[in-house]
Amino acid sequence: MSASIRRMIGAIFALGTLTAIGAFSYFFLGHGRWTWGDSLYMTVMTVSTVGFSELPHLRDVPGARTVTILIITGGVGTIAYVQANLTALLVEGAIGQAFRSNRMRKTISALKDHVVVAGCGSTGKHVIEEMVATKTPFVVIDRDLQHLERISKDICEGKMLYVSGDATDDHVLLEAGVSRARGVVAALTHDKDNLFVTLSARSLNAGARIVAKVVEAETAPKMIRAGASSVVNPTMIGGQRIASELIRPEVNEFLDQMRRDKDRNLRLEEVVVEPTSPFVGMALKDTPIRKQTKALVVAVREPDRNFVYNPDPEFVITQGTTLIVMGEAESVVKLRRLVAGEPSTSSLPPS
Numbered sequence: 001m002s003a004s005i006r007r008m009i010g011a012i013f014a015l016g017t018l019t020a021i022g023a024f025s026y027f028f029l030g031h032g033r034w035t036w037g038d039s040l041y042m043t044v045m046t047v048s049t050v051g052f053s054e055l056p057h058l059r060d061v062p063g064a065r066t067v068t069i070l071i072i073t074g075g076v077g078t079i080a081y082v083q084a085n086l087t088a089l090l091v092e093g094a095i096g097q098a099f100r101s102n103r104m105r106k107t108i109s110a111l112k113d114h115v116v117v118a119g120c121g122s123t124g125k126h127v128i129e130e131m132v133a134t135k136t137p138f139v140v141i142d143r144d145l146q147h148l149e150r151i152s153k154d155i156c157e158g159k160m161l162y163v164s165g166d167a168t169d170d171h172v173l174l175e176a177g178v179s180r181a182r183g184v185v186a187a188l189t190h191d192k193d194n195l196f197v198t199l200s201a202r203s204l205n206a207g208a209r210i211v212a213k214v215v216e217a218e219t220a221p222k223m224i225r226a227g228a229s230s231v232v233n234p235t236m237i238g239g240q241r242i243a244s245e246l247i248r249p250e251v252n253e254f255l256d257q258m259r260r261d262k263d264r265n266l267r268l269e270e271v272v273v274e275p276t277s278p279f280v281g282m283a284l285k286d287t288p289i290r291k292q293t294k295a296l297v298v299a300v301r302e303p304d305r306n307f308v309y310n311p312d313p314e315f316v317i318t319q320g321t322t323l324i325v326m327g328e329a330e331s332v333v334k335l336r337r338l339v340a341g342e343p344s345t346s347s348l349p350p351s
Helices: 003-030 036-047 064-109 122-133 145-156 170-175 191-204 217-226 234-247 249-260 289-293 329-340
Strands: 115-118 138-142 162-164 183-186 209-213 230-232 266-272 296-301 307-309 322-328
Touching: 003 036, 003 064, 036 064, 115 122, 115 191, 122 138, 122 145, 138 145, 145 162, 170 191, 183 191, 191 209, 191 217, 217 230, 234 249, 266 329, 289 322, 289 329, 322 329
Parallel strands: 115 138, 115 183, 138 162, 183 209, 209 230
Antiparallel strands: 266 322, 296 307, 296 322
16 A cells, blocks of 8 residues: 555544544534534535534533534644645555656666566566666566556666556557567467467567567477577476586586676676677777776677687677677776777776
8 A cells, every 4th residue: 555545544533533523522412402414514614614603502502612613723734634645645656657767668678689578477577677687678568457556666776667558559559668678588388379479570670689478388389489589488497507516516606696786787698790880890808998997808709600608819790790798887888889999988906
């Protein structure tokens, strides 16, 4: 329950308590002269300060007018308190929600080269955490608005961009900016829903990289044929991780610590060298990668798709080469700017 709703309930309780006390006071002081209905009616008029008329013979009852004065005094403050909380509830509720939704739509409409995450369940939640850790812009789609708001508050301090709706609907995907996205994650509960998302996303954005979750292994080939760039089976990954924990526990501990370190956000990332990059034709030893970003090049993938692990310092970078680097999120962002030939806006301590 939100704070505004709790305050509103408290205000209504205070008003109800004051009304009940006033009605009982009139009935008690009247000694049968006024009914419960007359007493309640008089109390409501007094609290609201409308005051059509007094109860019959009110002036003849000792203490009745004193009670009326007290009810008027308390009623003015209580009614003002109720009105203030009602206004706040409306502003924070319907009006506030409309304002926030409109502002979010404008922000999403200005996004490009972001990632659309369809589904924020048990799998999608971890995808979102990784997007936040790597400072990757993203938009989440889910049917459950309350769950979206909860995830936004828990992971993104209430700043997550999202669309409440059915991710299998083309209109919802377009609202999330799928046509301008560089990637789509289909992380819904059922394979058939992820298949629909994949088909729709591929038809709306031919160049996006689409990664789809599959539950049944036999669904993977269908997902690829539907347009997915890659598929991930959480069950298979979980089994491999269990075996890896048994065989190479220290390696897993290293990778886990790397992911859990929220202060450094150390990650393995990839950086593609475009034809216009100043790095084209340079040997690794001549690049400012290590000096200016502290990122470590652990492998490269050549344009012919072959990997070179632990490349030699004399390795010459060509257009289309993909650098596989390990570094902090800020370092990778800076490296991408260097590779693209853009001026860097962040600073790192010298090595």
